[in-house]
Amino acid sequence: MAPVFYLFYMLCLNLSLLCVLFVVTWNLYWRGGFAWDGSLLHFNWHPVLMVSGLVILYGNAAVVYRIPFTWKQRKLVCKLVHAGMMFVALLLSVLGLSAVFDFHRGFNIPHLYSVHSWVGLSTVLLFSSQWILGLVGFLLPYSTPWIRSSLKPVHIWIGKVILVFGLVSCISGINEKLLLTLNGMIAVPYSTLPVEAVFVNFLGILIVAFGMSVFGILFVKKWQRPEDGPESTHLLLSEGTP
Template structure:
């Protein structure tokens, strides 16, 4: 009982930090960078940090811990697989639209694409995310997928899922720093070295993202918070292995 209360308290912290991340990045883009538009301008670019934080970190992180919630344990796992896959697809689509906004803006004003480490990490993260979602769909939701494929894919799926979150956090944090360096360069009225109010605000956004990631990984690291009953794939694999030995 105490474990469940602590889990729900930790999950509530996860949700709260995620909401703060979205609110902070939205306020940053609207207050200091002019707001939002869909006209190939710099205002269209402002959708990029909002969508990447929302999709690649907040929605993704909450989808990753979905199976850890006790109220899902006594329900049909297939239902929650579909919810998990749907949330991950939403996170992927938000990330792809976020990439489109920056590519479209750069093309319109003749800025090169993929010229920084931030952009390289970001594009690789979304590509790995797309591959992860396709493999997960093929391995865990298609009823015709071979049992050996499901068994082999599961540890890779878990490991790659954690790595994608780490890469997503890295790309968002490096993107915040890159944006501040470009906005407050040495020729600006408030250079970044003076740490203006916008820089303090955006740096705190980075701290919120780190805190959110730590809480998500804290939930995922607790073995006693895993879904207690074995999944169908594991049981069927064990039965198949026993039959083979006999």
């Protein structure tokens, strides 16, 4: 069982690295680099932060409980790692939203005019609510076993929904960016598939493949962490793996 899992997990990690490498390279090589000054380069942080946080780090945090070598660790440790990774993913997502809103204000561009922006903002808001729900339901010592057992399936289901929304947000955002930028360059419109378009289309494929690898790990029941005995509520966390 473990060798097959680790093949999937290594695929997931390699796709993670490729996605981050592709989105950074795109914005460094073709879009001019990065700045946090309200210029055109300010926007370039948006795709990098959203792909890295809302998809890649979020997806890796979702499969932490499935890694066999972590099963020998106390559930307390796994919960803290999971919650910490999710918090960093949320922080990167919020910074990514800040980058695009700052850019829009600087160039007097209307906010929230596209389907991409609506889905993206909804995803981050749902993610924020999910993290707070997990904190209250699973990390605070006064949470009762009944609350944890009732909350667990909801927490898992919403977590998967957020990952789907994150994938949709990133793919639609990449396509929107290519349409807006390349169609403004008469010599190389998007429809002629210039090198940048081909490269970024591959980025989209990598993001979809990463999402599939994460869901592939999550849907195999035998890769779920075995249930442990109750933990002491004096250690901050309570029983019930989200």
